[in-house]
Amino acid sequence: MFKLYENIPLLLARQPNTLKKTVQSIIGRTYTNTLPDRILEKARRSRLGAAAKGPSVYPEEKPKIEQAEYTEADRDYKYIYPDFLPNPVYYFRDKIRERLERIDMMNRRKQISIPEFYVGSILAVTVSDPYASGKTNRFVGICIRRDDYGLRHSFTLRNVIDGLGVEIMYDLYNPTIRSIEVLKLEKRLDDNLTYLQDCPPEYSTIPFDFQPVKLLPGMKVPVNTIKVPLKNKPWRHAWDRKAVRGVILPEVRRFEHEQYMNSSSDFKSFEKWDLMKSYRESIHDDDHREIIEDIKKFESEITDKQEVVTAAKKLVRTRRIPKEEGSSNEK
Secondary structure (H helix, E strand, O other), rough: HHHHHHHHHHHHHHOOEEEHHHHHHHHHOOOOOOOOHHHHHHHHHHOOHOOOOOOOOOOOOOOOOOOOOOOOOOHHHHHOOOHHHOOOOOHHOOHHHHHHHHHHHHHHHOOOOOOOOOOOEEEEEEOOOOOOOOOOEEEEEEEEEEEHHHHEEEEEEEEEOOEEEEEEEEOOOOOOOEEEEEEEOOOOOOOOOOHHHOOOHHHHHOOOOOOEHHHHHHHHOEEEEOEEEOOOOOOOHHHHHHOOOEEEEEEOOOHHHHHHHHHHOOHHHHHHHHHHHHHHOOOHHHHHHHHHHHHHHHHHHHHHHHHHHHHHHHHHHHOOOOOOOOHHHHH
């Protein structure tokens, strides 16, 4: 140690600048905290650190775990309740009549359960028939179209029975309808499946003992992308001139195809850019909003009624009726 102090003057004489820089860096060094803030905060909130500030001791906060929220699938009332939509042709509109019709439709829906279905779904409809055995008649078929608006809304079912195509049109709010059961809920590529009349019968044949296919709650409605082949001409309609996506046209000769293309076609490609036509065929947002509010109010009333019925059933099951004393003594 003594020898080290003796060598300091020699070091100062040989390398004065280096030693001065080392001393200045040591003196000018600022010591900062190297511990993380989490450890310091834990020590400050401990019993030893809190004793200097007061008797209260703060417990360590636990991190909050966010739980996943499950929401219902978005519902598009425009497609679920197409019968509630008014006629888009403005000179057929009457708001007072539409309001009264909606009230009648909701009252009818309180008497019978009308499920959600689309064109392409397989349904089973039971109606009252005084001439049938059992006074009821049940028909199973595929929904090929839905027509009209309001109380006049109707849907058509098609099935092939014994090689003969049978189509029955039902008024949705007909009081003779006993029940409407959805056996298979699905959509098709087109909103009108009338072309099944000109297709092979196996695409319209549905057995009457068809077992229901249920969807899990919250699932989207599946879309059946099958394309049905058409028979050879003659057809009931000129399907090659219409904008249908769910058919396979038969092979035709080139000159026949050119003849159809040059003739007046029912499908015009420029109509999708026609703003005035889309405006005339659309419904104003205010009218649409009013209809949705009425539908939501109706659905809330139905859910409240179902809750009351289920609660009453549970009460009846748990209730015990005591036996009469007189009947027990007689036995």
